[in-house]
Amino acid sequence: MVKPTLTASGLWLRTGEIAGLPLRVREEGAFLPRPLPGELPVSLRTQNLLSRAHHLAGRLDEAAVRLTDRRILVRTTQLREAQSMLALKQVIVAFREVLAAELSGRVPSPPEVLAVRQFLRASDEAARRVHDSPVGETVFRLAAAVADPLRAEQTVHNRLPWRSGPRWFGGGRAEHAYLLAAPPGADLRGAAEQWKVWVDTTTDMQVVAKLALGAYQLYTLAPLEHADELVYSYVSLELIKAGLVEDQCVPVSVFVDRNRARFERLHRQVVDTGDFDDWVGFFAEAIIEQCESQLMLVHALERERHRHFERLPTRNDAIARVVNALSGNPMLTAQLVARLCQISVKQSRTLIQKLEGYGLLKEVGSRKRNKLYEVPTVMRLLNLYDGRVSPQDRSLPDPARR
Structure with missing residues (x-):
């Protein structure tokens, strides 16, 4: 490219040699878009x-x-x-x-x-x-x-x-480039x-x-x-x-x-x-x-929260607060539960053990202190709703209108 060229979309600039770029990209030069x-x-x-x-x-x-x-x-x-x-x-x-x-x-x-x-x-x-x-x-x-x-x-x-x-744009390797930035x-x-x-x-x-x-x-x-x-x-x-x-x-x-x-x-x-x-x-x-x-994830998390409560044989205010916290925290510790639910760490550990027994929590890792727990059902939902929406899913209920 001999001199800068102005087009409808921007300015093409001369550049030095960059090893590996396709011939077309080298010939057209670097691109500076218009305002x-x-x-x-x-x-x-x-x-x-x-x-x-x-x-x-x-x-x-x-x-x-x-x-x-x-x-x-x-x-x-x-x-x-x-x-x-x-x-x-x-x-x-x-x-x-x-x-x-x-x-x-x-x-x-x-x-x-x-x-x-x-x-x-x-x-x-x-x-x-x-x-x-x-x-x-x-x-x-x-x-x-x-x-x-x-x-x-x-x-x-x-x-x-x-x-x-x-x-350049088009991947990490220069030979795949389709455009060179200014x-x-x-x-x-x-x-x-x-x-x-x-x-x-x-x-x-x-x-x-x-x-x-x-x-x-x-x-x-x-x-x-x-x-x-x-x-x-x-x-x-x-x-x-x-x-x-x-x-x-x-x-x-x-x-x-x-x-x-x-x-x-x-x-x-x-x-x-x-x-x-x-x-x-x-x-x-x-x-x-x-x-x-x-939106589908919101609906699924709300549904799962209700299912969590259905699995409790008995409930009180403290355990209800912890169960409510599960749908928003796929992984947690006793310290996090205590802070979120405004209870003591000791009470938090006791309630976590109960929820683990009910199958709502699962310990992960092998720590002796600051143990880490996962909410399996919530983690599964996060992996399921990974941003991909299939056509048949578009008819699911609107959680904003339930």
């Missing part, structure tokens, strides 16, 4: 998808109130986003492993589990902060916290984890600043359409390290800021990961044409599917 538009006309099909996505997000937020502890939706969403983040780096970490690590105190954990716990803490802080802070600034703070928790409060530009090397430097940082301003500028766009555009720009620029997980976090934070949901409970990464080839094709389609319609529809579909899945 995002302030308004976006969409097709009737996409408009219908957007309306349904908004409707289901509202239903999910209302239904979550039925849970004794809605944090189970938040934690499972965050864990799925973290699993997606690690899968892109070809690292696998299990739900149970991370949940156990969170309750293990100072027990050593593998590096990948520590990385997930760091991501969870940063995500919690971002969700709290975004209610009173700009979305763009919150995303950048999250990036800093994930990269280095000691610098989480430092948002001066030279302290942020700016990308310092090439970034190189590090002033142009990239300037575009990132434009993105921050855009996401916090009021527009007439529907929320899901806006977050789809914001996700495209952030993903395509990849201005910071950890770009992939930042996109998923940005979507959650945009939903929270707009008031569609109260917290992080829509794991769009599950849909994107399962439809990765389509995601990449649509990404390249926007780059080639500047047309966002199908891309916006894709994100609307992601939110529709994940809200439906989470």
